[in-house]
Amino acid sequence: MSSTLVSSCLHGCIKQTGILVELTGSVSKCLCGWLWLVFQSCGWYKFRSQLIENMTNQRSAPVYLNLLRIRFPVGAVTSIGHRLSGVLLFLSLPVLIYLLDLSLQSPEGFEKALSYLNNCWFEAGLVLVVWSFMHHLLSGIRFLLIDIDIGVTRQAARNSAWLVNLSAPVLTLASLWWIL
């Protein structure tokens, strides 16, 4: 009697967890599935630390990296661009805050901040900063989407990487044309 009770309870539990798993699966498909993301990231972290462990254990193996012979997959270019643009944005931070400060101090300061747009040195820097901004934003969105399982297949990831790499310069030109 009691064993059938236990087994029916167990059966119910298993059924319910099955439904739960299905539910969380469908939640992960929409953007608000952050809990699911935490869950997944545990697995991702384990995978990553294992990878690092394997890599550090094989330190004794000779490493041959000829930068001219390595061909980067398009996703790697996007990824390195993300890092590079992130560092550039970090470096531009003081200048941007200076401009914010100047533009909020007085009407004269506001005009002065605007007049920097006619300075050719400033314009050269602006191209870099605007590209960094566009690339960082677009590739950042791409990474976040991949984190929640959107566009993970190789073909989709390559397509989106191309899209990011190409549309960042295009958007940069468009926004500079609009600003200047």
Next chain:
Amino acid sequence: MSRPTHGLRDWLLQRLTAVYLGGFLVFLLVHFLLQPQHSFQQWHDWVTHPVMLIAIALFIMAVLVHGWVGMRDVVLDYVHTISLRLTILSLTGLILISCGLWALRVLLQAST
């Protein structure tokens, strides 16, 4: 605190701040596309609106967290000499904190 917990926390912080930064920046882009501001008064009033002030202050804090985690990852990956690594990391922290304080001061001054 053990390393794995630390790394996971930073990894999640990076994503959460990224969502706020991205959302706010897209909002800014759309806003300025729809109504470009040409006068000081317009710009000043817009920034010092209480809702915008809080949103911008949050944005600055998110930039500090996001910038710190990102720069630290990049430095740890490419700079292997410990002394150089420490120097760059402390400089990064110093720059980020100064920028944050400066930006908050700008906001406070503008709102009074």
